[in-house]
Amino acid sequence: MSAPTILVVEDEAAVREMLRFTLRQKGLDVVEAEDAASAERHIRKRRPSLILLDWMLPGKSGVELARQLKRDPATRDIPILMLTARGQEDDKVLALESGADDYVTKPFSTRELQARIRAILRRVAPPDSDQEIEMDGLSLDPATHRVFAGGEKLELGPTEFRLLHYFMAHPERVYSRAQLLDRVWGTNVFIEERTVDVHIRRLRKALEPSGHDGLLQTVRGAGYRFSTKG
Ligand code: CA
Secondary structure, eight states: OOOOEEEEEOSOHHHHHHHHHHHHHTTOEEEEESSHHHHHHHHHHSOOSEEEEESOOSSSOHHHHHHHHHHSTTTTTSOEEEEESOOOHHHHHHHHHTTOSEEEESSOOHHHHHHHHHHHHHHHSOTTOOOOEEETTEEEETTTTEEEETTEEEOOOHHHHHHHHHHHHSTTOEEOHHHHIIIIIOTTOOOOTHHHHHHHHHHHHHHTTTTOGGGEEEETTTEEEEOSOO
16 A cells, blocks of 8 residues: 655745655655645646645635645545644634645644644544555554554454554544444444443553553543544
């Protein structure tokens, strides 16, 4: 399976270079464009997995380009992560209304950016994908049912495996116990919600030796979240 391609649309060369470095480090392919026209040429030539789109561009703005791409059935499904230097609430709304799937406000941390890109790529990945998932030295291969943490193979029970697979496929989002029961155990089972806690504890224990247990976070009053953002 080839690496996802990220089209970076940003007019500032220094920012582009930083983004290229950050994304390649995470095993992503990077294609660069310095304005909307160049971005459109790239998209026609080869459809990217995701567009990292700067709001402020010379000529056609990022918001205008996002609107245009989302109107076109040929490009509508390409996820867009908007980069914006603005922090105003109105601008965030405008970014999302233009069709962007998410936005990151400059200055952003590279970890945050990587996590958001991963989250979007997971959301658009086909469900029940057999694609191997790798995050922070933790890798899970649905095809072979193997999990490696820091190079060591982990022995997980079937429920812990499914739970970890679900979390890694849907990072950065909080799931309640009821949602996890529904999505990991299936809708037709009658299991108490605290069963989830038991399996979470087992999964954390398995992840502990490699230090990956911290990725599985308890969100008080809400549920659990799998996050590499710390
Ligand atoms: Ca710019």
